[in-house]
Amino acid sequence: MAKADQKELPNSTRLPEFGSIIDIGGTRCMPAITKELLLHEPAGRRILSVVTLSDYPGLQLWSKLTHTPTYYQTSDEILLLQKHAVEISSSIVPGSVIVDIGSGGLRKVMPLLDEVEARQMTVFYFALDLCREWLEDDLKALTSRYTHVQCFALWGSFTDGLEWIKQFNGPKVFLSLGSTLCNNIIPVASKGLKLWADAMVPGDVMLLGYDCNLDEEKVRESYIAPEGKFDDFIRHGMEHSNALLERDWYRPEDWELFREAEFQTEPPALVHRFVFRAQRDVKDEVLGVDFKQGDRIICYESFKYPPSVLQQQFSLAGLREKASWKSPASDIYEFLLVKD
CATH class of the missing domain: 3.40.50.150 (Vaccinia Virus protein VP39)
Known part of the structure; x- marks a missing residue:
């Protein structure tokens, strides 16, 4: 297709080549965001940032999930x-x-x-x-x-x-x-x-x-895919965090993955999340990681307001x-x- 000739925005800002x-x-922000939410999230919430799911393999997994019935x-x-x-x-x-x-x-x-x-x-x-x-x-x-x-x-x-x-x-x-x-x-x-x-x-x-x-059953089912593919997607985020933080702090055998959904009243919402729960103490002194057995990491939390x-x-x-x-x-x- 021939492309439109216009190469400048209305305020005369010069544009690069079409398709650039x-x-x-x-991705320079990804390690810092990952570490900040994992270690220092306010109100005691430890979170696996969605940036860990935003690399090419993660997005390929995600694209397949969006096609599930x-x-x-x-x-x-x-x-x-x-x-x-x-x-x-x-x-x-x-x-x-x-x-x-x-x-x-x-x-x-x-x-x-x-x-x-x-x-x-x-x-x-x-x-x-x-x-x-x-x-x-x-x-x-x-x-x-x-x-x-x-x-x-x-x-x-x-x-x-x-x-x-x-x-x-x-x-x-x-x-x-x-x-x-x-x-x-x-x-x-x-x-x-x-x-x-x-x-x-x-x-x-x-x-x-x-x-x-706000249909809990409908929302729960949307996060379940054949052959555990949604779980694979979520676990990929933890595995990718090792690469982002340049430390193999995450080992699958140390963590249990499960889902939970709950209604909150103030403000009203249905909240669905994936949760990693430590099966034993997990420490990495270089990163400052210190999870006790039973500690939780929230991942892919969805608020249905x-x-x-x-x-x-x-x-x-x-x-x-x-x-x-x-x-x-x-x-x-x-x-x-x-x-x-």
Whole structure:
């Protein structure tokens, strides 16, 4: 396909070649994030960061999991975006910079980009993620598919992406699909959302997709895959942490992996998490690791908040809901947010 001739954003920022990966920080943050959450998480919560699941093998495992019959979250969000792509894309204006926060794959965003392309509107799409190899694969697919949607990738962390976006003063669209933002305990989630809200000005929009299902059985089943593949994905994060921290602190025989789900009342939510529990004392003096038998590490924690709780988060972040859409298949929502 011939690509659109435009090589500059509306504010005259010069763009690299169509389909380029822009290194805005790469993976330099991954060891520090992994160690901080594992050893020093506030309120006594020890967490295995999702960055440990964001390398190429991890994302390959994840992509397979999203195709399993019980994992409704991806397929139901795609149905929503397919059904309402015309309405949602009407909020995007020509020349917009579209930042896909933690893109991780293309299946969800393609219905929206397809609609923008069909309108022959020139926009600038940037997929933000930590895995360069995954971004390379995505860009190959995107650049062969679109002419008017100018596609690039940002290789780095969310913090790197926030800093990078400051150079643009034209219209911006932030995409947070797949429950990327707001998925945490409220103080942490609201703080994270506000960082992105603070990067917005009047005229900018955010499309935030979120799983609001409170059906415990449905949610539990979505995290169970044939032949223990979901467990393999979670264990990969622990194994990858050895490489990131340059220490073989994790040995599978030292840890039990299990799932748990619980309803919390304030604020109301269904919370599902994977948990590693130490079977014996685990120490690494070089890293400062010191787990006692029975200590827990939380991994891949998912907060299923109802829309009313999300709206409280939006307000705390200085955002206002302009419109929302619900999936025809389940309680998956897309919220269109603007600066309050």
